[in-house]
Amino acid sequence: MAGNLDALADRISSYLAADQVNLVRRAYYYAEQAHDGQRRRSGEAYVTHPLAVANILAEMHMDHQSLMAAMLHDVIEDTGIAKEAISSQFGETVAELVDGVSKLTQMKFENKAEAQAENFQKMALAMARDIRVILVKLADRLHNMRTLDAMPPEKSRRIARETLEIYAPIANRLGMHNMRVEFEDLGFRAMHPMRCERIRAAVRGARGNRKEIVAKIEESLQHCLEREGLPGQVSGREKHLFSIYKKMRGKRKAFADIMDVYAFRIVVDKVDTCYRVLGAVHSLYKPLPGRFKDYIAIPKANGYQSLHTTLFGMHGVPIEIQIRTQEMEDMANNGIAAHWLYKSSGDDSPRSSHARARQWVKGILELQQRAGNSLEFIESVKIDLFPDEVYVFTPKGRIMELPRGATAVDFAYAVHTDVGNTCIACRINRRLAPLSQPLESGETVEIVTAPSARPNPAWLNFVVSGKARTHIRHALKQRRHSESVSLGERLLNKALASFETDLEHIPAQRIQAVLVEYKLSEFEDLLEDVGLGNRMALVVARQLMEGSEEMELAAQAPDSEGPLAIRGTEGLVLSYAKCCTPIPGDPIVGHLSAGKGMVVHLDGCRNIAEIRTNPEKCVPLTWSREVSGEFNVELRVELEHQRGLIALLAGSVTAADANIEKISMDERDGRLSVVQMVVSVRDRVHLARVIKKLRVLMGVSRITRVRA
Structure with missing residues (x-):
């Protein structure tokens, strides 16, 4: 072993001072004592592994602290020596590096996907503290990959897969081509030997x-x-x-x-x-x-x-x-x-690579804080690890790097989270373009924002960067949460109205007792559950009223407040059934669907006929006086075939101040055509005006509204 150590000392003395070389020697002797009696799977003394890791780092001309950390990287984990002992022997920096590397390999989890994701989060945190932690970890993994033959096939395949999915892309992201190539070839050999x-x-x-x-x-x-x-x-x-x-x-x-x-x-x-x-x-x-x-x-x-x-x-x-x-x-x-x-050369370009790595790590930490869980986080990071980039310009000429296939929404989030969250349109090379259009290198992108705008769930179908995906999900979760709480409160107040009371008059201790019963910590969580349809408002109301006088009186006076009023601005927790497309003015009923919130149907819709009388599944609804928004309705128009038919219909609908969302036509025979179209209107009065405009067209024989 002494010979191997001398060879390493010779190699590093070409670029390190003599006292630094001696510190590395001291770290080796400390590790040798600590690992005394331990063997690797191949039968060699355990200390050959830390020495090999230090050699890999020495090839890259790493500093003496990294080499010392490489020598000691398994000491805390395998020999029970405390971080403090290393700190007193070799200084705080080396102890922090060793601790960082140890933490990356310690935790065990229920399932492998979660384990990998959690380890990756820890890696991001360790890299943020000192980027050398990940370099020692990569060298450690490289030596393990080189000696993978000593492992049982099942375990070696698992390690190889993790290397190909996580470590090779990290090496690539940090610009370490030689290491990435070796990771990939060794991983490939272990995964697919034939x-x-x-x-x-x-x-x-x-x-x-x-x-x-x-x-x-x-x-x-x-x-x-x-x-x-x-x-x-x-x-x-x-x-x-x-x-x-x-x-x-x-x-x-x-x-x-x-x-x-x-x-x-x-x-x-x-x-x-x-x-x-x-x-x-x-x-x-x-x-x-x-x-x-x-x-x-x-x-x-x-x-x-x-x-x-x-x-x-x-x-x-x-x-x-x-x-x-x-x-x-x-x-x-x-x-x-x-x-x-190149540390001593005073040239700025290598530092730019260092700065880029730091920037990337900072971005990863931001993703970690926003992601809902570790698997969502690792999905985002994996997207960012494969850096096939396009380069686009901001209107002021700044260059932005984005993954290939990125859209204006990815660009908006890369500029700033608030720009992404309030983005409504974009100009590519000064011309208006769809937000979903993939960007090409060299384009200039300008984002149009509006203070009241909010992220659209449809964006998740086309964004490609981890940052955009994470922030959109985060914003939608926040919005869904607040809208669910607000709808839950309205539903619960409506249910409590049958007991002639409301949430303000329920004693705090009664609410607390119900939360304990449901194993919830916050009242907002209960309201969210009600709003999402996971709990029935009537059942929760009964729980809250249990044992009170109003409970007895309620039997005689059911539902005194009448139906719940729909405003049309409820957002993500309230949707309109596609089977019967209700619009303001129609008689309606609400179907509570677990996890989806409330779905609004026409009162006579066949799809909910079976549960129509179940008060726990269906809620009587009415339209609020201040209802707002556009509502889709399907019309079927039968008319004589003529030239420019679609243009005629479109002109009439536009004249009635409505929009055509979808239109299709089929011929019944050579003379008669049937046109199906989806029109967006404000309410029944507006729909009547559209139908009136269509009726006066020449050749129109029949117009019907399509329902389930």
Whole structure:
């Protein structure tokens, strides 16, 4: 073991001071004592694992505190040594890092999905405190993946799946390409050993046939640079197994199609040269239109920078080329860890990757606070972990990064939560556009807001970013809660009216007794349950009145207050039945449906005939005098076939100040047409005016309102 430690000490002495190297040695000896007698599954002494983790971090030139934390990362969890002991020996920072890494692996849960989600939340919190916690954790996971063969198949598959779903995307999000590739290939091998082996064999076979072409292209690119007097190093890029597998599955491509593309990287001295090299290779081979990407001017969310272009090579062979500086190369391979590599250079670009990582973590914490539960949270984070971005501009020219497929609503929430919550329309490149239109890179997006606007449930069908989804759900939950409480209060007051009282006159201790009986902590929770139809207002009213004099009197005077008045502004907890489309002025009844609140039906609707007389399921309703809103109603119009029929009908409906929501037509015979249309009106009087306008049209023989 001493030999391995000396090798590590030699490696880190190239970039760390002697006293820091000694601190790392001390941490190793402390871990060796703490883990004395413990063995890994493979039979080796346990301390080989922390040493290997430290070696992985040393390859990335991580600072001495990270290396010490790597040595000690299992001490708190496995040996019962307290955090305070580590703090007194190695300082507060190292103890915090060790504690952070330990907490990520400690908790156990009922089901795996929940466990994974909870662990992920803890990871977000740990990263927010010190980003090095996650780097130590990633190195720990990488060594575990490298030694996965010692695990039973079931467990190794579970660890591999978790690695592919969570750790590989995190490494990617932090810009750590080398680590992501290794995670993916090791995870792939553990999850699908047969598929992995077959692809590996196919790659080996294809490599022989490709050698000659790769050498020729490499030579011509190198000559081109020398001819132009540009310093640069050309190298061929190997596709790794998991990315081949993903392309074969996701894009439904054959192995041969994927291997037909040749990939090269050109590493140069400075940014200016990158663009000169781009010009040179474009004059050597013809570029493929639409395939050039400038990630130097607009870096990816994980800080990745490079120029990407695709060319038609010899014999029409497609060649993918990445052009970047040495620093960008290190940033691409080690991502956020390269921040330590360039710490002393005073250059700002690596820090931008550090700042981006922090920004992302801050966003994750915000999601965590808003999400209803851990599974909802992990769904949002997984969306944000796959960073296929589009870049759009605010009207003032600021660049915003959004996931591919993002819409104006995602953009609005990315600008600010309040902008998203009050968004009503958008302009894309100064022209009005639907909120659901996917954005393209380079577009300028402007959001139109209104102070009284609120998020629309339909937005959840098209938003793609975790932030937008979480905030919309949060706003809808808040709104649904307040509307359920308000409807519950009205329903309960109506039920109490039959006992000639209301909620204000119920003694507080009686309310408390009912809450205890229902195992609820707040009275609002009870009102919400009533509003959502989970509890019957009449039953709750009886509970509240139990033992009182009014209870006896109520039998003689049932329901003295009359039906509940509907205002049309109840929102999410009150909906109108699609089977009979009631409108103000129609006789109506309310059906309480568990979890959905109240559904308003026509009094004679056949769908509720069986429960019509059940006072616990049906509530008598009436329309309020101040009813407002638009209500849909279906009409069937029979008329003689004529040219411009739809335009005629639409003109008449518009003249009556109404809107057509849907229209369809079928011919009964060559002469007669039947038109079905859904019209939105304010009330029965307005509907009568629409029908009157339609009646005077030439050839109209019959108009009927369609009901269940």
